[in-house]
Amino acid sequence: MKPAALEPSDKALVPFVSVEHMMQLIHRIGVEEMMAGIALYIEQDFRRWELFDKTPRVASHSAEGVIELMPTSDGEVYGFKYVNGHPKNTSEGLQTVTAFGLLADVGTGYPVLLSEMTMLTALRTAATSAMVAKHLAPAGADTMAMIGNGAQSEFQSLAMKAICGIGNVRLYDTDAEATAKCAVNLAGHGLGVVTCSSPEDAIEGAQILTTCTADKQYATILTDNMVGSGVHINAIGGDCPGKTELAPGILRRSDIFVEYPPQTRIEGEIQQLDPDHEVTEFWQVLTGDAPGRTSDRQITLFDSVGFAIEDFSALRYVRDRLEDTGLYYALDLLADPDDPRDLFGMLMRAKP
Numbered sequence: 434m435k436p437a438a439l440e441p442s443d444k445a446l447v448p449f450v451s452v453e454h455m456m457q458l459i460h461r462i463g464v465e466e467m468m469a470g471i472a473l474y475i476e477q478d479f480r481r482w483e484l485f486d487k488t489p490r491v492a493s494h495s496a497e498g499v500i501e502l503m504p505t506s507d508g509e510v511y512g513f514k515y516v517n518g519h520p521k522n523t524s525e526g527l528q529t530v531t532a533f534g535l536l537a538d539v540g541t542g543y544p545v546l547l548s549e550m551t552m553l554t555a556l557r558t559a560a561t562s563a564m565v566a567k568h569l570a571p572a573g574a575d576t577m578a579m580i581g582n583g584a585q586s587e588f589q590s591l592a593m594k595a596i597c598g599i600g601n602v603r604l605y606d607t608d609a610e611a612t613a614k615c616a617v618n619l620a621g622h623g624l625g626v627v628t629c630s631s632p633e634d635a636i637e638g639a640q641i642l643t644t645c646t647a648d649k650q651y652a653t654i655l656t657d658n659m660v661g662s663g664v665h666i667n668a669i670g671g672d673c674p675g676k677t678e679l680a681p682g683i684l685r686r687s688d689i690f691v692e693y694p695p696q697t698r699i700e701g702e703i704q705q706l707d708p709d710h711e712v713t714e715f716w717q718v719l720t721g722d723a724p725g726r727t728s729d730r731q732i733t734l735f736d737s738v739g740f741a742i743e744d745f746s747a748l749r750y751v752r753d754r755l756e757d758t759g760l761y762y763a764l765d766l767l768a769d770p771d772d773p774r775d776l777f778g779m780l781m782r783a784k785p
């Protein structure tokens with residue numbers, strides 16, 4: 434039995450969703466259903482885009498990768514995510530991307546949820562991709578090329594199925610083992626899966642082209658001559674200064690949709706273009722303030738880098754679905770002295 438002075442009060446406790454609990458929550462809801470649910474929350478928040486606090490994420494770069502903080506607030510709730518990106522990590526048995534995040538009450542500043550976000554980032558990234566593709570992809574799009582078959586790839590494929598109704602994916606990765614893993618994981622999920630031996634083969638007959646590779650350099654996953662008219666490109670992997678996936682010629686032939694231009698101009702594919710190159714903020718397509726796809730022959734490009742509001746929406750979704758599940762720990766996170774000014778007294782009463 435702990436001494437009374439060490440027992441946390443209710444005010445000290447913050448719900449914490451561990452990786453194990455997140456996985457249980459995803460299974461309880463269903464992975465596709467949860468991505469569809471998160472997509473609805475993201476769409477709701479994009480429709481009220483203007484009232485959010487927005488800033489490009491705060492990035493700390495090193496030779497090996499990047500560590501970033503992604504804050505935002507809608508005036509009532511504040512949220513942030515901590516996330517890293519280290520392409521060399523997988524060779525050491527570590528993930529390229531890990532994350533955790535928090536929601537807080539703006540009125541008191543008290544945290545109301547702390548959560549793992551490595552799993553949740555994969556769900557929110559895929560939900561965002563599919564939500565955008567639902568509005569921009571050519572009508573009747575049925576086949577997606579999935580280039581880069583790492584951690585995000587199954588989520589990307591299943592979100593496109595659940596939200597956009599695609600029936601087929603064509604997989605390619607420079608590492609054939611990654612492609613084989615992705616194909617095995619997707620078996621039995623209701624998608625036709627074809628493994629391909631080149632990117633050219635993967636994009637054959639696809640109306641949605643997803644690039645989701647990890648390399649800390651200007652890479653050219655798609656060259657200009659590979660991309661014909663009437664496709665939607667979902668470019669996920671170019672999300673850091675000096676890290677892109679598409680030949681600049683493709684960008685010049687595309688109508689480009691972005692999350693938050695001040696961040697995307699630093700991190701996205703458009704870092705390869707003039708700083709004033711015309712782009713559309715995707716939220717304006719949702720509110721009717723900007724056109725989306727206007728012709729069958731157009732190339733639409735979602736230059737995704739991942740923006741704080743998407744994480745905020747995903748955390749909001751988790752918070753709303755958590756009650757009565759028991760799928761969290763009550764974490765003793767906030768010191769709660771009997772007299773709010775007597776923090777030192779609280780410490781002394783806990784002396785062993």
Ligand SMILES: NC(=O)c1ccc[n+]([C@@H]2O[C@H](COP(=O)([O-])OP(=O)(O)OC[C@H]3O[C@@H](n4cnc5c(N)ncnc54)[C@H](O)[C@@H]3O)[C@@H](O)[C@H]2O)c1
Pocket residue numbers: 518520523529530554558580581582583584585586605606607608611645646647648652654668669670671672737738739740
């Ligand atoms: N836009 C966003 O919101 C967002 C969110 C999460 C991750 N990302 C980015 O997406 C990328 C993928 O993330 P992940 O977690 O799946 O990484 P991962 O390391 O698990 O997988 C990346 C895969 O890309 C493959 N690859 C590398 N170069 C390639 C090439 N030239 N052609 C084909 N395949 C190639 C690798 O073999 C690997 O299988 C990363 O760059 C990450 O930073 C973006």
